[in-house]
Amino acid sequence: MTEPRRRPGPKRALTEEAVLDAALTLLDTDGPGAASIRRIAAALGVSPNSVYTYLPDKSAIEQALVERLLGDLNRAAPGGDDWRADLEALALDLRRRLTAHPGAVPLLLGGAMNGPEALLLGERLLDLLDRAGLAATEAARGAYLIMSYVLGAIALEVADVPRAGALAPERDRIAARRAAMSQVPAAMFPRTAAAVDVTATWIGTEQYLWGLRRVLDGLSTHA
Amino acid sequence: MTEPRRRPGPKRALTEEAVLDAALTLLDTDGPGAASIRRIAAALGVSPNSVYTYLPDKSAIEQALVERLLGDLNRAAPGGDDWRADLEALALDLRRRLTAHPGAVPLLLGGAMNGPEALLLGERLLDLLDRAGLAATEAARGAYLIMSYVLGAIALEVADVPRAGALAPERDRIAARRAAMSQVPAAMFPRTAAAVDVTATWIGTEQYLWGLRRVLDGLSTHA
DNA sequence: CTTATCTCCGCACACCGTACAGCATTCGCT
DNA sequence: AGCGAATGCTGTACGGTGTGCGGAGATAAG
Structure with a gap:
């Protein structure tokens, strides 16, 4: 069983790393949907098909991009002694x-x-949930619960501003949302209109953390 | 100030309603991304640009589709006397x-x-949260919390099966997920491997309801 | 009837993902 | 050193997308 002839590699102008870098930069600059293969290749000064040498297709690029972001997150592990603080972090x-x-x-x-x-x-x-003292089943269901909440909250937050690539500062986004929500007719949506000051901050860090804590409360009281 | 000449309406082969029907059918049949303007028009036996007579652009179609689904939901209001039961329903x-x-x-x-x-x-x-006895601020934050959880849970569930248009029965989907999750190397992800029986049911109704109840618990204990 | 208005259509443009074939480069082996 | 094979990249092409523009035909108001 001889080796399959090894690879003679000629130039190698690209890397999977470089492709992902370019894709992420495009996403940040021009918003979702800007990470097209053709635009990535153009940003790298390369023919569109060259990208296919490193990644089999577009979905692989997207998946690798997500994996990279999650990898960065995982690499930045805090690891204190308070499970709740660690989870919130x-x-x-x-x-x-x-x-x-x-x-x-x-x-x-x-x-x-x-x-x-x-x-x-x-x-x-x-x-983390094991450290919290939850039984295995409770921990597994709790992980689902936390994941659902976190993803949903982020989806709600990002969907609120579908336009450009980068997000404005939180203060400005909340102000814009408050202005927009003030337009809802109080006659038709009385509670919504009355609660604008709160719902405007739905997209803020504080509200996100508040919700997470309620989730953890619900987990704790159940255990 | 005379009337603006009224509309003489010639044929009117389409309706916004019909467009949305066709779009939803395509989504159900061929999965997300199948609701392209050209395919909608083809399904209606009409030129692509005719669709633009009723909806200004594709995003309007998508938005109207979402509104229709939420409208159906709102029209089917249960309205019992138990707020918790109503919320779960x-x-x-x-x-x-x-x-x-x-x-x-x-x-x-x-x-x-x-x-x-x-x-x-x-x-x-x-x-509903007002009927639960929550103060206005708590209710507004609680609505955000519930919305986040629900959307996140559904996102997790649907993302798990990105392929076809229709979803297989829940039992089969859970079984498939269990089979897939059994492949994760226990050496690298010990807790995940040990909890496969639970995480396989993450996409099930029971788990969804369990999570919602924990959320409501967290809301109640805080109030 | 004339004329304004509306619906629908054909064409065109720019962009997308990607399959296919070719070309130059560079390595492993003799 | 020379050769053959594998590799990275390219150009071309196909079918798909959203949608802007101009025109054709039908309809109703005057």
């Missing part, structure tokens, strides 16, 4: 990284979380 | 309707929930 970190690249959020939401980094994130969640 | 109904049209889920997740039906759904949520 993890959730905040995930949100921070995703809102930093809002164009990549649809990729995370659209694909199944099958990759190694996604699994590792799940593993970390299970470990 | 509403959440289950939303999930049922979305998993019945998995191709439409990305549309809901991708767009801001600005339309009248989306606002009405929020209003109903606020009303």
Whole structure:
């Protein structure tokens, strides 16, 4: 069984790394949908088909991009001694990284979380909930619950601003949302109109953390 | 100020209603992304540009589709005397309707929930939480929490099967997921491997309801 | 009837993912 | 050193997408 002739590699002007870099930059610059193969190749000064040398197709690019983001998250493990603080830090970190690249959020939401980094994130969640004293079954269901909440909250936040690539500062986004929500007719949606000051902050960090804590409360009281 | 000449309307082979019907059928048949303007027009036996007579662009179609689904949900109001039962019924109904049209889920997740039906759904949520005895601020934050959880859970569920248009029965999907998750290397992800029996059911109705109840628990204990 | 208005159509443009075939480069082996 | 094979990249091409523009025909108001 001889070796399959090894690879003679001629030039290698690209890398999978470089492709993903270019894709993420495009997403950040021009919003979701800007990470087309042709535009990535153009940004790299290369023919569109060259990209296919490193990644089999577009969905592989998207998946690898998500994996990279989750990998960065996993690599930045805090690891204190308070499980609740660690969990909150993890959730905040995930949100921070995703809102930093809002164009990549649809990729995370659209694909199944099958990759190694996604699994590792799940593993970390299970470990945190184990440290919280939850039984195995409770921990597994709790991980699902936390994941659902976090993803849903981020989806809601990012969907609110579908336009450009980068997100405005949180203060400005909340102000814009408050202005928009003030337009709803109070006659038709009285409670919504009355609660504008709160619902305007739905997309804020504080509300995100508040919801996470309610989730953890619900988990704790059940255990 | 004379009338603007009224409309003489020639044929009118289409309706906005018919366009949305065709779009939803395509989504159900051929999965997300199948609701292209050209395919909708073809299904209606009409030129692609005729669609633009009724809807200004593709995003309007998607938005109207989401509004229709939410409208159906809002029209089917249960309205018992137990707020918790009503809330669970509403959440289950939303999930049922979305998993019945998995191709439409990305549309809901991708767009801001600005339309009248989306606002009405929020209003109903606020009303339910008011009946639960929550203060106005708590109710508004609680509505956000519930919405985040529900959307995230549905996103997780649908993302798990990105292939065809229709979803297989829940039993089969869970079995397939269990088979897939059994492949994860226990050496690398010990907790995940040990919890496969639970994580396989993440996409099931029971788990969805369990999570919702934990969310409501967290809301109640906080109030 | 004339004329304004509306619906629908054909064409065209720019962009997308990607299959196919070719070409130059570079390595492993003799 | 020379040769053959494998590799990275390219150009071309096909079918698909959203949609802007101009025109054709039908209809109702005057």
